Amino acid sequence: MSYKLFIPGPVAVSEKTLRAMARPMIGHRSSDFIALYRDMQPGLQALFGTRDPVYLATSSAWGVMEGSLRNVVRKKVLCCMNGAFSDKWLDVARRCGLEAAPLQFEWGQPVDPAALRAELAKGGYDAVTIIHNETSCGCMSDLPALAAVLREFPEVIGIVDTVSSLSAVPIDKDALGLDIVLTGSQKALALPPGLTLVSVSPRALARAATAPARGYYFDLVEFQKNHEGGMTPSTPVIPLIYALQSKLEDIAAEGLAARFARQARLNRTVRDWGYARGFRLFPREGYGSVTLNCFANTLGVDLVAVNKALKEKHGFVIDGGYGKLKGTTFRISNMGDETDATIADLLRALDVVLAGLGAK
Numbered sequence: 109m110s111y112k113l114f115i116p117g118p119v120a121v122s123e124k125t126l127r128a129m130a131r132p133m134i135g136h137r138s139s140d141f142i143a144l145y146r147d148m149q150p151g152l153q154a155l156f157g158t159r160d161p162v163y164l165a166t167s168s169a170w171g172v173m174e175g176s177l178r179n180v181v182r183k184k185v186l187c188c189m190n191g192a193f194s195d196k197w198l199d200v201a202r203r204c205g206l207e208a209a210p211l212q213f214e215w216g217q218p219v220d221p222a223a224l225r226a227e228l229a230k231g232g233y234d235a236v237t238i239i240h241n242e243t244s245c246g247c248m249s250d251l252p253a254l255a256a257v258l259r260e261f262p263e264v265i266g267i268v269d270t271v272s273s274l275s276a277v278p279i280d281k282d283a284l285g286l287d288i289v290l291t292g293s294q295k296a297l298a299l300p301p302g303l304t305l306v307s308v309s310p311r312a313l314a315r316a317a318t319a320p321a322r323g324y325y326f327d328l329v330e331f332q333k334n335h336e337g338g339m340t341p342s343t344p345v346i347p348l349i350y351a352l353q354s355k356l357e358d359i360a361a362e363g364l365a366a367r368f369a370r371q372a373r374l375n376r377t378v379r380d381w382g383y384a385r386g387f388r389l390f391p392r393e394g395y396g397s398v399t400l401n402c403f404a405n406t407l408g409v410d411l412v413a414v415n416k417a418l419k420e421k422h423g424f425v426i427d428g429g430y431g432k433l434k435g436t437t438f439r440i441s442n443m444g445d446e447t448d449a450t451i452a453d454l455l456r457a458l459d460v461v462l463a464g465l466g467a468k
């Protein structure tokens with residue numbers, strides 16, 4: 109059975125990307141791999157807004173999210189929390205045996221730069237975790253404002269998750285002075301899951317070099333050493349790297365500015381549709397994600413029935429709410445390769461389904 113995902117990850121993958129993955133394998137220490145790896149660096153650096161390398165890690169995002177903590181936290185990490193993924197990051201830090209403290213906001217509220225400044229000013233922290241776009245509740249925090257606070261605390265290394273935002277909105281790592289920026293393959297980039305991209309500042313690398321228990325698989329110093337030879341520390345997921353190269357071609361062909369504009373436009377289309385049907389946005393006004401809409405289920409529709417009919421009759425799947433928001437919110441992704449036409453198809457189908465269930 110085949111259907112198309114409009115959930116906020118994994119998202120639908122294009123035929124072109126799937127075909128790119130089907131190419132024959134090459135040795136990961138071969139000159140062909142080195143050429144492939146080096147060929148992608150300028151495009152990746154443009155995406156991250158950085159002159160630092162962009163490493164390719166074979167794991168989902170959590171691997172690098174955990175690994176980054178092990179690399180840079182020597183004293184204590186402050187975890188900015190406003191949704192399921194950012195809440196979990198505190199738990200992950202503690203499971204690594206690290207000292208970690210929460211800076212908690214309600215789900216759907218953005219991370220408050222003033223609160224971040226006030227907490228860091230108390231001292232004792234040497235790292236901060238921030239999720240730019242909390243996919244679980246569709247809330248996008250003001251990254252430039254948070255980065256400005258981090259720049260006031262030079263001893264603090266910022267680890268920034270842009271899993272569901274990088275390549276959809278401008279992220280200028282160097283201009284913002286960010287230390288570690290990471291993204292996963294299966295969200296905004298619309299690749300299959302399994303690859304994480306991470307760019308690391310020299311400052312963060314210097315910190316990592318002093319971390320005795322940073323391990324091997326996610327050792328940033330190893331990534332840098334191998335990067336210098338055009339390689340990854342261990343055998344990478346080569347099909348996904350082919351897919352990434354293909355995606356970078358797509359992005360170059362569309363143009364970054366046009367890609368950002370398309371994401372903003374599709375997001376607005378879905379949001380206006382929801383408002384017109386009587387739904388409210390779940391996150392605070394002004395902080396709605398640009399890559400998905402998380403609507404509060406203000407009409408009380410049966411989301412399980414909606415998704416069942418949507419999938420069986422129209423071949424589309426949306427998300428019926430993450431974790432504790434299941435049933436009370438629903439999420440529609442506009443990440444990746446979506447177009448005006450594909451979003452219009454989905455919204456038309458949703459209207460048919462809602463009408464069939466007796467909702468307005």
Ligand SMILES: *Cc1c(COP(=O)(O)O)cnc(C)c1O
Nearest residue numbers: 168169170193241243271272292
């Ligand atoms: C999906 C997601 C993650 C987790 O990614 P995995 O690929 O499952 O490891 C982390 N952060 C954000 C913001 C996400 O959307």
